[in-house]
Amino acid sequence: xxxxxxxxxxxxxxxxxxxxxxxxxxxxxxxKLKAPLERETITQRALLPYILQQGTQSYPDRSALxxxxxxxxxxxLSINGSKKGNHHIMTIRLETANQKFISHESDIVDEAVKLxxxxxxEPNHENNAFPGEVVSREKDTLRRKINTVTDDKMRxxxxxxxxxxCRDERYKLHIHGYEDALERITAENLYTYYKAMLQExxxxxxxxxxxxxxxxxxxxxxxxxxxxRSGSKKPMQEAEKYPDQANVIIENQQIQQAKLHFGYRTxxxxxxxxxxxxxxxxxxxxxxxxxxxFINVRxxxxxxxxxxxxxxxxxxxxxxxxxxxPQDYEQARDIIEQQMDAMKKGVFTEEEMANTKELIVNQxxxxxxxxxxxxxxxxxxxxxxxxxxxxxxxxxxxxVSKDDVxxxxxKLDLDTIYLLTSPGGDINE
Amino acid sequence: MNKLVYDQIGETVYKEKLENGLTVFxxxxxxxxxxxxxxxxxxxxxxxxxxxxxxxKQINVPEGVAHxxxxxxxxxxxxxxxxxxxxxxxxxxxxxxxxxxAYLFSATDQxxxxxxxLLDFVQNPYFSEESVEKEKGIIAQEIEMYNDQPDWQSxxxxxxxxxxxxxxxxxxxxxxxxxxxxxxDDLYTCYNTFYHPENMTLFIAGNFNEQRIMDLIRxxxxxxxxxxxxxxxxxYPEESASAARKENKxxxxxxxxxxxxxxKESSSxxxxxxxxxKDLLQDMVVDFYFSKGGPFYQQLYEKQLIDASFYFETTLExxxxxxxxxxxxxxxxxxxxxxxxxxxxxxxxxxxxxxxERMKKKKIGQLLRAMNSLEFIANQYIHYETVxxxxxxxxxxxxxxxxxxxxxxxxxxxxxxxxxxxxxxxE
Numbered sequence: 001x002x003x004x005x006x007x008x009x010x011x012x013x014x015x016x017x018x019x020x021x022x023x024x025x026x027x028x029x030x031x032k033l034k035a036p037l038e039r040e041t042i043t044q045r046a047l048l049p050y051i052l053q054q055g056t057q058s059y060p061d062r063s064a065l066x067x068x069x070x071x072x073x074x075x076x077l078s079i080n081g082s083k084k085g086n087h088h089i090m091t092i093r094l095e096t097a098n099q100k101f102i103s104h105e106s107d108i109v110d111e112a113v114k115l116x117x118x119x120x121x122e123p124n125h126e127n128n129a130f131p132g133e134v135v136s137r138e139k140d141t142l143r144r145k146i147n148t149v150t151d152d153k154m155r156x157x158x159x160x161x162x163x164x165x166c167r168d169e170r171y172k173l174h175i176h177g178y179e180d181a182l183e184r185i186t187a188e189n190l191y192t193y194y195k196a197m198l199q200e201x202x203x204x205x206x207x208x209x210x211x212x213x214x215x216x217x218x219x220x221x222x223x224x225x226x227x228x229r230s231g232s233k234k235p236m237q238e239a240e241k242y243p244d245q246a247n248v249i250i251e252n253q254q255i256q257q258a259k260l261h262f263g264y265r266t267x268x269x270x271x272x273x274x275x276x277x278x279x280x281x282x283x284x285x286x287x288x289x290x291x292x293x294f295i296n297v298r299x300x301x302x303x304x305x306x307x308x309x310x311x312x313x314x315x316x317x318x319x320x321x322x323x324x325x326p327q328d329y330e331q332a333r334d335i336i337e338q339q340m341d342a343m344k345k346g347v348f349t350e351e352e353m354a355n356t357k358e359l360i361v362n363q364x365x366x367x368x369x370x371x372x373x374x375x376x377x378x379x380x381x382x383x384x385x386x387x388x389x390x391x392x393x394x395x396x397x398x399x400v401s402k403d404d405v406x407x408x409x410x411k412l413d414l415d416t417i418y419l420l421t422s423p424g425g426d427i428n429e
Numbered sequence: 430m431n432k433l434v435y436d437q438i439g440e441t442v443y444k445e446k447l448e449n450g451l452t453v454f455x456x457x458x459x460x461x462x463x464x465x466x467x468x469x470x471x472x473x474x475x476x477x478x479x480x481x482x483x484x485x486k487q488i489n490v491p492e493g494v495a496h497x498x499x500x501x502x503x504x505x506x507x508x509x510x511x512x513x514x515x516x517x518x519x520x521x522x523x524x525x526x527x528x529x530x531a532y533l534f535s536a537t538d539q540x541x542x543x544x545x546x547l548l549d550f551v552q553n554p555y556f557s558e559e560s561v562e563k564e565k566g567i568i569a570q571e572i573e574m575y576n577d578q579p580d581w582q583s584x585x586x587x588x589x590x591x592x593x594x595x596x597x598x599x600x601x602x603x604x605x606x607x608x609x610x611x612x613x614d615d616l617y618t619c620y621n622t623f624y625h626p627e628n629m630t631l632f633i634a635g636n637f638n639e640q641r642i643m644d645l646i647r648x649x650x651x652x653x654x655x656x657x658x659x660x661x662x663x664x665y666p667e668e669s670a671s672a673a674r675k676e677n678k679x680x681x682x683x684x685x686x687x688x689x690x691x692x693k694e695s696s697s698x699x700x701x702x703x704x705x706x707k708d709l710l711q712d713m714v715v716d717f718y719f720s721k722g723g724p725f726y727q728q729l730y731e732k733q734l735i736d737a738s739f740y741f742e743t744t745l746e747x748x749x750x751x752x753x754x755x756x757x758x759x760x761x762x763x764x765x766x767x768x769x770x771x772x773x774x775x776x777x778x779x780x781x782x783x784x785x786e787r788m789k790k791k792k793i794g795q796l797l798r799a800m801n802s803l804e805f806i807a808n809q810y811i812h813y814e815t816v817x818x819x820x821x822x823x824x825x826x827x828x829x830x831x832x833x834x835x836x837x838x839x840x841x842x843x844x845x846x847x848x849x850x851x852x853x854x855x856e
Contacts, residue, residue, distance in 0.1 A: 022460045025438065025797040050737070053721075062730075066722025070787045073794030097794040101438055137733070144736040148684050148757060151579055254682045256573040290515030299509060302566035305574055323574050351516070358518030358538065365462035365537040371801050 004368060006378055006389075007213055011221055013228030017378065018216060019208040024371045027109060027209035028095040029116050032379055033201040036235030037088050037170045043142075043177030044185060044193045045088050049079035050138040051190070052092070054131075055124035056115075065119075072111055073097040077119065084383040085269065085314025086170055086235040090201075092120060095371065098210055109211075110219060117223050121198070129187040130194075139182055146176045150253075153420060154321065157259035161319070161418040164249050165263040169238055171315050199228055204382055206375045240316075241265060246414040250421065258421035260332055262320035265413045270313040270384030274411070276396035277404035278318075281412075282311050283356035284348050284405065285339065286320060290355065292339040292348075297322055303332050314383055318412065326421045333417065343409040346402060353402055361394050430643055435821040438800065442810075442821070443639045447650050450627030450658065454810060455642055456634040458803065464635030465535045465803040466544055468551050469811050472623035473528040474601040475749075478664035482622040482656060487664055490619060491610045492596075493603015496525040497561075497568060498616050502532065502551060504560050510550045519543045527597050528746055528815075530623075531808075540637050541645055548631070548649050554620050556613045569605050579683045583853050587691040587753055590677035590849035594666035597749050598673075625658040626650065630814065632807040665748060670695060672849035676765075680856045685736075687853040689755030690768040692843065696749050700817040705826050708745045710838040713788045713830075715743050715752055718775070725771045734764045747816055755851075765850040772843045780839065785832045792827050 007018045035041070059065040069075045075096035082089050096112045099105040124131055150156050159174065166172035205224070207216055243265065268278045286293035286309025297307035307322040324332045342348070367373035368390055377390050388396075431444040443455040474495050480487050502523070503510040514521035519536035532551050536543050575581045585600055592598040602608070622628075633642060672693050699707055718725040719741040729735045739756035758764040780788075799805045810820040 024801045026801055061722075063722040063724075063727055066720070067787065070791040072790075074791035074798070075794065076798065095798060097797040101797055102793065103437065137730075140733070141736050144685060144738075144757065148738070150684055153577055256576045257570060288515060288520065289511040294511075295509075298567060302563055303570075305567060305570040323570060325570065325573070355516045355518065359515060359520060362463070362518050362520065362535075362537045366535060369461050369463050369803075 004374065009217065009221070012224060012226055014203040014205060014224060014226070015382070016217070016220060017204065017206045018211065018213040019206060019374065019378065020211050020213055021208060021374070022210050023369060024209050025098055025101050026095050026371060027098050027112070027207070027211060028093060028371050028375065029112065030206040030208070030375045031092040031116075031120060032204045032206070032382065033090040033092075033197060034087050034204075034383065035197065035201045037083060037086050037173050039170075039173060039178075040181075041193065042088060042173050042175075043181035044190055045081050045090055046175065046177035047138060047142050047182070047185060047190065048090065048194060049081060050141055051130055051134060052079050052119060052123050053077060054134045054138065056118045057122040057124060058118060060124045068115060072108055072115065073102065073105075075112060075115075081175060083171065083173070083175055085312070086238070087314070087383060089383065093372070094119070100210060109216075113219050113223055121226060123194070125191055129191045132187045135185070135187040135190060139185065142176060143179060143182060146174070146179055146182075149176070153253075153255060153257070153259055154323070157261050157418060157420045158319065158321070160249070160251065160420070161261045161263050161416060164247060164418060165317075165416040169241070170235065171317075198226070202382070203228065204379065206378065208371060208375055240267060241415070243413050243415040247416045248419075249416065250419045252423045253420060255420065255422055257323045258326040258329060258419060260322045260324055260329060260336070261418045262336060262414065263416040263418070264318040265415050266311060266316045266318050266408070267411055267413075268408065269316050270380055271386030271388045274404065274408050275313070276393070277400045277408045278311060279360050279397050280353065280356055280400045281343065281405050281408045282309055282318065283360050284352060285309050285343050288356070288359050290359070292342065293320065293322070293336065296335050296339055297332060301331070301335060303328050303335070307336070313380065329419055329421065340409070340412070340414070344406065346406040348402075348405075350402060353400075353405070357397055357400065360397055364390060364394055430639070433821075437824065438797070438821060440821060443643065445643060447626065447647065449650055449653070449655050450625065451650060452630045452814070453643065453646055454630070454632045455637075455639045456632070456806065457637055457639050458634060459636055461635050461803065462537045463535050463803070464537070464540045464633060464637055465533065465807055466547055466631070466633040467531050467533040467807045467811070468547050468629065468631050469529050469531040470623050470629045471528065471815060472530050472619065472628065473526050474599060475527050475596040475665070476623065476663055477596050479622060480662040481618050482625065482658060487662070488618070490615050491603065492599050492607040493568070493601070494611055494615055494619055495530050496602045497564065497608055497611050498619055499523050499525045499530050500564055500568060501556055501560065501616060502554060505550070505553075505555045506557075510546070513546050513550070514543065517543050517546065525601055527601065529811075537636075540635075541642070544633065544642065544645060545649055548646070551624065552653060554617070554624075556616045558613050561611065561613050561616065565609055568602060568608050572600070572602050572605055572608070575600070575602065579681055579687055579853055582679060582681060583687045583689050583755060583851055584753070586677045586679050586851040586853065587689045587755070587849065588751065590674050590851050591672050591691045591693045591751055592749070593668060593673040595668045595749055596665070622661060626655055627658045628661060630811050632811055634803040634807050668696075668749070671846040675849060677849065677851045679851070679853050681853050683853055683855055685757040685759060686761045686855070687755065688758050688761035688764045689753050689851045690765055690772070691849045691851065692752040692772070693847040693849070694743070694745060694750030694752060695847075698747060700747075702818065702826070704745070704816045705813070705818040705823065706830075706834070707838075709792065709823070709827060709830065710835060711743050711745055711750070711752065711842075713792050714775075714835065714839055714842065715741055715754075716791070717784070717788050718771070719754055725768075728771065729764070729767065732763075732767065734758050734760060734767060761852040761854065765852070769848060769850075772848065773845065775839050775843055778839060780832060780835045782832050785830070785835050788835070789827050789830060793824055796823055
């Protein structure tokens with residue numbers, strides 16, 4: 001129904017996914033490397049994206065690499081890391097103009113495939129190490145990143161909430177890594193780790209755009225002749241947490257607007273039977289401007305500029321975010337908790353159900369209209385180790401009943417409430 | 430309905446100016462699941478002084494009124510318009526910029542109904558004393574949220590350093606004080622003047638049939654009455670070419686200081702191809718020097734004056750323009766001096782033909798990538814239309830740029846008195 005299909009091929013221990021679509025004027029090649037979240041490796045994985053952008057064997061520094069990208073019609077290279085449940089995913093993406101839209105151009109795609117391969121398999125290195133000065137410089141960059149998280153209050157509050165909520169779980173690991181681990185990284189041990197990653201991580205490559213699958217297969221598969229050991233590591237299983245009482249954490253900073261965040265356990269992950277109902281639950285509760293949180297916290301009580309909820313599909317968490325005046329903490333907290341109660345009691349109409357489903361389907365279809373979003377959505381299946389195509393996901397959402405949503409609401413456990421406020425801001429005047 | 434075919438990029442646009450003055454653009458794109466629709470007025474935060482419709486005297490309205498009005502458009506006597514869109518499977522939003530206020534939705538279903546909702550809610554205001562009062566708390570929270578964001582403070586702080594009087598130096602949302610002064614009557618005065626169809630554009634891109642949609646819009650618009658409107662008389666203060674001050678230093682709790690170097694771009698009123706050419710050159714030259722791996726970026730990087738937060742941006746509007754270069758830096762003074770010296774060196778620099786070719790390729794690729802987004806196409810098409818230029822004419826315009834064009838621009842780009850610096854340091 002969204003007009004896209006995916007052809008998957010497994011070769012050389014890698015999974016290749018071809019996604020032809022006429023929606024875009026560009027072609028994107030995306031590599032996804034997946035490994036268990038570990039305290040020992042997360043800092044290296046946070047640093048690598050910065051290093052890999054600093055050059056390859058043929059384009060040995062950032063300027064040379066950038067000139068190459070520019071001459072490929074401003075091809076954009078982006079490399080970053082993210083958490084999905086108990087896994088860390090490193091994404092390397094190269095997007096370039098499709099030569100179909102440029103007169104007298106025919107080898108952009110060939111060149112892009114060649115460059116992409118070189119960025120991954122032949123980063124600038126010497127004697128089994130990355131260049132020392134690049135590593136030391138990029139360590140500074142990452143150290144900065146680790147230390148400036150506190151400047152973005154919304155992100156900071158979210159990070160602190162997860163710190164507290166997942167204290168004994170690997171999901172608490174910070175995506176930018178840790179300063180102590182950073183000190184121990186050297187040009188040599190980072191290179192050794194990267195080599196191991198290329199061997200051991202689960203490795204997926206997506207090619208999307210207005211492409212001819214067969215022609216691209218012929219270009220791509222031989223280019224990625226890379227011998228890999230089979231089988232990727234799985235994280236240790238962690239016991240599901242069932243909090244019996246919510247933990248309340250209040251912290252102070254010099255700020256004008258307080259951040260009130262809630263963390264719930266959903267006990268539902270991607271592809272579970274009630275995963276579809278979780279989507280609908282979140283839509284009714286806080287996913288849209290028509291949701292309970294927005295209407296009640298913002299519109300009816302003028303307490304916040306934003307009040308919303310979002311769920312994590314692979315770990316089974318749901319978060320509420322709101323920005324409020326410090327003195328409104330208790331009132332806002334009561335109203336948010338009342339909205340959750342209303343959800344548990346099923347205080348929403350069939351009409352609201354139908355509208356919300358339509359909004360969610362709309363959102364998913366729109367994601368498929370976005371070149372990055374499309375790959376992210378398709379990759380959910382790899383991350384969640386479950387075949388559930390976007391079309392099947394949409395069908396599942398359409399079939400959710402009101403009872404399904406009430407059941408999900410009653411499955412949710414409030415784990416932690418986190419308030420970041422100005423000094424004295426949590427005391428009612 | 431005028432049909433404009435752009436062969437090279439494979440797009441077709443249908444254009445019509447309706448009898449009531451509204452300009453409509455339709456860009457059908459059946460590969461997409463969604464339709465994006467934006468209804469935009471040439472009324473932004475800089476329009477604070479003007480002659481209201483059917484009056485003769487110029488008035489001043491409080492800072493932040495355009496943004497306040499945008500918020501209040503969604504509230505009707507008996508309902509909230511977000512909910513209307515929600516019921517029709519659409520997600521709606523709005524934004525206010527320095528020069529525009531825009532209302533928009535995207536949807537994959539019920540497109541016709543949603544277009545009618547968009548037209549009707551924007552063309553049928555309801556403001557009451559009570560609802561205006563209620564909104565003040567919400568907008569005050571929005572302003573406080575921005576007050577805590579060092580990046581936004583740095584952005585506005587640089588604008589205040591660059592501009593003497595031009596209202597671009599005023600925060601789009603206004604201040605907590607200024608918004609508390611806004612009345613229901615201010616909103617109606619602005620509404621009646623600036624939300625006239627003559628001052629508005631509707632752009633719809635996505636999955637629909639152009640004939641049906643154009644018929645629907647015509648029908649909807651003929652059923653409504655509007656007063657006559659000639660030109661809106663707007664007043665902008667005289668603004669000299671130089672920066673208002675050399676430096677603006679602010680204190681805020683930040684873990685690393687921030688520094689932005691601002692260039693006040695020359696703002697001789699341009700339109701059509703001239704505007705587009707200047708817009709492109711400004712953008713391409715800044716990008717050449719400051720994008721990752723560019724010669725200036727590389728020097729700043731090697732001197733350890735920048736980190737991953739480094740950014741640059743450039744904007745050209747009809748009567749103002751600016752370029753910002755900034756980010757987190759532990760040595761704000763050293764950063765500012767270095768950027769200033771680098772900028773001055775551009776007057777002597779000469780671009781080679783290979784460099785210009787590469788710049789052109791990069792810009793073309795950037796545009797094609799941006800055109801993956803219906804939002805980009807609709808917003809930018811309107812932006813260029815306002816200054817008499819054509820978004821889809823950009824690629825040929827880039828192809829026609831010469832080495833001399835780039836060198837001429839670069840030789841005259843930087844003048845010391847048009848540079849200002851904004852620093853944010855810890856208390």
